[in-house]
Structure formats: structure tokens, C-alpha cells
Amino acid sequence: xxxxxxxxxxxxxxxxxxxxxxxxxxxxxxxxxxxxxxxxxxxxxxxxxxxxxxxxxxxxxxxxxxxxxxxxxxxxxxxxxxxxxxxxxxxxxxxxxxxxxxxxxxxxxxxxxxxxxxxxxxxxxxxxxxxxxxxxxxxxxxxxxxxxxxxxxxxxxxxxxxxxxxxxxxxxxxxxxxxxxxxxxxxxxxxxxxxxxxxxxxxxxxxxxxxxxxxxxxxxxxxxxxxxxxxxxxxxxxxxxxxxxxxxxxxxxxxxxxxxxxxxxxxxxxxxxxxxxxxxxxxxxxxxxxxxxxxxxxxxxxxxxxxxxxxxxxxxxxxxxxxxxxxxxxxxxxxxxxxxxxxxxxxxxxxxxxxxxxxxxxxxxxxxxxxxxxxxxxxxxxxxxxxxxxxxxxxxxxxxxxxxxxxxxxxxxxxxxxxxxxxxxxxxxxxxxxxxxxxxxxxxxxxxxxxxxxxxxxxxxxxxxxxxxxxxxxxxxxxxxxxxxxxxxxxxxxxxxxxxxxxxxxxxxxxxxxxxxxxxxxxxxxxxxxxxxxxxxxxxxxxxxxxxxxxxxxxxxxxxxxxxxxxxxxxx
Numbered sequence: 296x297x298x299x300x301x302x303x304x305x306x307x308x309x310x311x312x313x314x315x316x317x318x319x320x321x322x323x324x325x326x327x328x329x330x331x332x333x334x335x336x337x338x339x340x341x342x343x344x345x346x347x348x349x350x351x352x353x354x355x356x357x358x359x360x361x362x363x364x365x366x367x368x369x370x371x372x373x374x375x376x377x378x379x380x381x382x383x384x385x386x387x388x389x390x391x392x393x394x395x396x397x398x399x400x401x402x403x404x405x406x407x408x409x410x411x412x413x414x415x416x417x418x419x420x421x422x423x424x425x426x427x428x429x430x431x432x433x434x435x436x437x438x439x440x441x442x443x444x445x446x447x448x449x450x451x452x453x454x455x456x457x458x459x460x461x462x463x464x465x466x467x468x469x470x471x472x473x474x475x476x477x478x479x480x481x482x483x484x485x486x487x488x489x490x491x492x493x494x495x496x497x498x499x500x501x502x503x504x505x506x507x508x509x510x511x512x513x514x515x516x517x518x519x520x521x522x523x524x525x526x527x528x529x530x531x532x533x534x535x536x537x538x539x540x541x542x543x544x545x546x547x548x549x550x551x552x553x554x555x556x557x558x559x560x561x562x563x564x565x566x567x568x569x570x571x572x573x574x575x576x577x578x579x580x581x582x583x584x585x586x587x588x589x590x591x592x593x594x595x596x597x598x599x600x601x602x603x604x605x606x607x608x609x610x611x612x613x614x615x616x617x618x619x620x621x622x623x624x625x626x627x628x629x630x631x632x633x634x635x636x637x638x639x640x641x642x643x644x645x646x647x648x649x650x651x652x653x654x655x656x657x658x659x660x661x662x663x664x665x666x667x668x669x670x671x672x673x674x675x676x677x678x679x680x681x682x683x684x685x686x687x688x689x690x691x692x693x694x695x696x697x698x699x700x701x702x703x704x705x706x707x708x709x710x711x712x713x714x715x716x717x718x719x720x721x722x723x724x725x726x727x728x729x730x731x732x733x734x735x736x737x738x739x740x741x742x743x744x745x746x747x748x749x750x751x752x753x754x755x756x757x758x759x760x761x762x763x764x765x766x767x768x769x770x771x772x773x774x775x776x777x778x779x780x781x782x783x784x785x786x787x788x789x790x791x792x793x794x795x796x797x798x799x800x801x802x803x804x805x806x807x808x809x810x811x812x813x814x815x816x817x818x819x820x821x822x823x824x825x826x827x828x829x830x831x832x833x834x835x836x837x838x839x840x841x842x843x844x845x846x847x848x849x850x851x852x853x854x855x856x857x858x859x860x861x862x863x864x865x866x867x
Contacts, residue, residue, distance in 0.1 A: 587602055701862075
């Protein structure tokens with residue numbers, strides 16, 4: 296049998312075994328559980344990790360509960376309990392992803408299927424093995440935490456994942472972010488992929504064939520991920536996302552970097568967008584049921600969440616504008632990354648950027664009152680492409696034809712918001728990230744683009760391009776970002792079908808269909824040129840962006856139909 300949970304301090308307990316239960320005495324407390332197969336610490340627990348190359352470990356804490364992980368994290372001084380009960384931790388110098396340190400082992404099995412390049416960098420299997428051996432040596436005598444969990448709410452496409460960490464709080468992160476198996480499922484759990492998370496181990500950079508002391512290495516043959524040199528826990532979830540993005544197309548499932556919700560009538564919507572574009576915020580709508588905030592699959596049956604939790608940006612979070620997410624920062628079980636708090640009162644300051652712009656809250660999905668317990672829904676009626684236009688020239692909402700949808704999906708225009716990646720400055724940076732998730736897409740972009748095209752053709756969903764970025768000017772010129780209240784109003788009108796019946800205007804620059812009116816939204820905001828004080832300056836900036844779109848799409852010109860190419864944005 297495999298290992299399950301009891302949080303028992305081995306040094307202080309006496310254990311009496313019977314046929315069907317274990318009785319543990321810990322001072323004056325007594326814990327009795329039937330059919331317990333897991334213990335904390337000892338050779339028995341460690342024996343189950345030898346298949347992952349790990350031997351001679353210290354205490355092995357297996358599938359601890361949230362409260363038990365809290366206790367371990369506090370005892371080890373990994374974090375601080377703040378007002379309301381959230382656990383606040385610091386990730387040090389790494390407050391975002393390290394894209395230059397992510398590698399995939401190049402083997403005959405995967406070589407022809409990976410889109411090798413700056414995003415998906417190859418590494419030899421010998422380097423993986425070297426780092427794996429170092430991890431095994433590093434962990435000898437050290438305590439580890441193990442969490443068995445699922446990725447994928449649809450049982451037909453579910454992936455068994457084992458996450459092994461050297462810190463309690465990172466294990467709590469994994470428990471929050473992935474789907475929790477039942478006790479019965481844990482009893483016979485067999486991992487299909489395993490993550491070894493050891494931030495305390497540093498690589499030797501170029502001497503090891505790597506770029507720095509940080510490493511995130513995926514081996515699809517060994518079904519293992521090695522993470523070291525960074526405390527940023529987002530690398531754990533993004534690694535599994537990348538794995539599913541590689542595996543699922545072979546099962547005719549489109550993996551998507553998107554959030555999703557569903558209305559009272561069963562009308563599902565998906566929201567594509569990179570970090571900082573509003574995926575989490577806009578999908579957490581009290582009027583609709585949340586499916587998930589970041590990663591989903593689209594099968595022949597409908598959509599399903601990959602995760603069991605949310606990983607929301609909380610910088611400048613407002614209880615008024617975003618009450619659902621704000622409430623999670625004030626409760627027990629949430630992990631807060633790099634959020635500043637008062638050292639005495641433990642009150643949070645969500646507006647303090649002294650550590651990073653990329654402050655995060657990690658919490659179970661059911662912390663959102665209207666979250667779906669199943670994590671599944673039907674085929675989406677609306678597809679929303681979110682962009683944070685740093686130039687401030689794209690309309691706040693426009694309706695796309697199927698050809699335009701594929702064009703903008705492949706383009707993936709947005710702005711990297713300060714702090715979401717290591718090395719970004721304080722100003723937003725305009726970028727094109729194909730499929731609105733290039734850092735997490737191992738296969739060629741057209742694989743995912745064609746899957747979207749085919750599903751749009753089959754299921755006839757409406758597609759919208761929504762600019763959550765700047766209005767009335769560019770980001771660096773003092774312009775303000777679009778108000779959340781206005782964006783929510785536009786989305787409500789799009790999702791309930793009312794925007795589809797209003798008159799549309801085709802803008803002269805981007806060829807987009809812009810609604811002439813929308814409830815609760817000023818007319819001048821709908822037309823971006825009218826929002827600028829200097830319309831001629833708008834024309835200059837818009838023309839520049841057209842050229843950027845055109846130049847970026849040159850890489851896809853020979854891979855798409857003439858209809859898609861004609862529907863695109865061209866230099867003027």
C-alpha cells in the first residue's frame with residue numbers, strides 16, 4: 296500500500312498497531328484512524344521515495360493537512376501568520392518566473408514535437424542526471440514534504456502528480472493549487488509525474504550546462520521535474536501546466552492558458568491572457584460560477600480546470616473592486632507570496648511594492664464562494680482574448696470574426712506587467728506571446744491555433760478582444776489603466792448577448808468591430824481615438840503598433856490560410 300497522512304511527531308509518539316487501525320499517543324492527546332498507511336518520518340515513509348532516487352532522508356512528512364503544514368512552516372520559521380490567518384512568505388530574490396532557466400531534456404521521444412528556441416531550451420539527459428544526483432545527495436538527512444495530487448478535473452484526462460519539497464509552505468502551495476485526492480485515492484496513488492523542489496540547492500551555471508544557479512528542468516521520459524535555486528512557487532504549477540500542454544493534444548484536448556466561468560443558464564466563457572491582464576479578476580464574477588482562474592483543457596465534452604486552486608496577483612487589491620479575491624487574503628489556508636505586512640499588527644499592506652509588483656495569493660478554489668465544485672463545464676459560448684495594451688490604442692472591446700480570432704490568438708499581443716518575470720522594470724513592456732501563453736507551450740504554436748480554429752468552427756462561440764490596458768494615452772505618458780468597473784460592464788454585455796445586437800463601427804487602423812454603445816460605459820471610451828486629447832498623436836502610435844503586429848506575424852504567414860492572413864493587422 297502507498298502512503299497517506301497522519302501528522303504525528305515521531306520523537307514524541309508511541310505507536311500501537313492493530314489489524315485495521317493505528318493508535319498514537321502524543322503526550323495527553325490521542326489520535327485514532329482506521330486503515331492508516333502513512334506516518335511522518337522514519338524509514339518506512341522514506342522507502343517509498345527510493346523510486347525517485349531519494350535515500351537516507353530525514354523525516355518524511357507525507358500528505359499533511361493544511362493546519363499541519365502551517366504548524367511545520369511556523370516551527371521552521373518559513374512564514375508568518377497575518378491578520379485573518381493567511382500565511383505570508385518571502386521568496387527572496389526570485390519574485391517571479393525565471394524563463395531563461397527553464398529547460399526540456401532533448402530525447403528522441405520528444406525531439407520532433409517540441410518548438411525548440413528561446414522559450415523551450417534543450418538540455419542533454421546527462422545534465423538532468425547530474426542535477427538529479429546532486430538533489431539526491433543534497434536531501435540526504437534533510438526533512439522533506441510530499442504531496443500527492445491530481446492535475447485535471449476531468450477524470451478522463453487527469454494526471455497523477457507527486458510534489459516533493461524541502462519546505463512546508465511550498466507543499467501547502469501544491470496542496471492548494473492542485474486537486475486533492477480522497478483518502479481512498481491516496482491509498483493506491485501511483486504518480487505519473489514527480490516534482491523535486493529544492494530551492495536551497497544552487498547549480499553552477501555554465502559549468503553545469505545551464506544559464507545560472509537556478510534550474511527548472513523537465514524530462515518527459517523520466518516523467519520528472521527538477522526545480523532548484525528559486526523559492527518562487529509558481530514554478531511548480533507552471534511546470535505541470537507545461538507538461539499537460541505537451542501531452543493533451545495527443546488526446547485531442549486543447550490546453551489553454553485561460554480562466555473560465557459559467558452563467559446560470561450553463562453558458563460558459565473562457566478568458567485568455569497573460570499574467571496581469573485580468574484573467575483571475577474578471578473570471579471571479581459573483582454573478583457567474585468560477586470554473587478556474589488560469590489553466591484549462593477543451594475536450595470533445597467541454598472545458599475542465601487543470602487546478603484545484605487560484606494563484607492571484609494581489610498588488611493594489613481592493614475589497615470594493617475585487618471582493619471575492621480580497622476575502623481570500625484574510626483567511627486561514629491562503630499562502631501570500633511577498634505581500635508586505637506590519638511587523639507588530641500583522642495587518643497586510645496590499646499597496647506596498649517594496650518587495651515586488653508580483654505579490655501573490657495562493658488559495659483553494661473553494662475559497663471563492665461561487666466556485667464550481669466539479670471544475671467542468673460545457674463548450675464555451677464566448678471566448679475572450681485579454682490584452683493589456685501599453686500603447687493605449689486598442690479599443691476596450693471589439694468583436695472578432697473566426698479568422699481574426701485565430702490571428703489574434705497566434706499573435707498574443709499584450710504587455711508584460713512589471714514584476715511578473717525576473718528582470719522586468721517598472722514600466723510595462725509591450726510583447727507578443729503566442730497563444731497568450733508562449734512560456735508554457737512546448738509544441739509549435741500552430742498546433743494550438745488549429746485546435747482553437749477547429750473548435751470555433753464546430754461550436755460557433757462568439758469571440759471578443761478586450762483591452763484591459765491603458766486608455767487616453769500610452770502607459771509611459773501618464774495615462775490611466777481601464778477601470779475594472781467599465782471592463783466588467785462590457786464583459787457582462789458581451790456574455791449576456793446584448794453587445795451582439797448593437798451597431799458596430801469598423802476602426803480604420805486595426806479593422807476591428809467596435810460597439811457604438813454599451814450600458815454603464817461612456818461612449819468616448821469605446822472609441823480609443825476619441826479618448827486621446829491629441830487624435831493625431833493617437834494615429835502615430837496606432838500606426839506604429841500596426842507595424843509591430845505585421846512584423847510579428849511574418850513567422851506565421853506560411854502556416855495559416857489566406858483568409859486568416861487577410862483578417863490580420865497590416866502596416867499602414
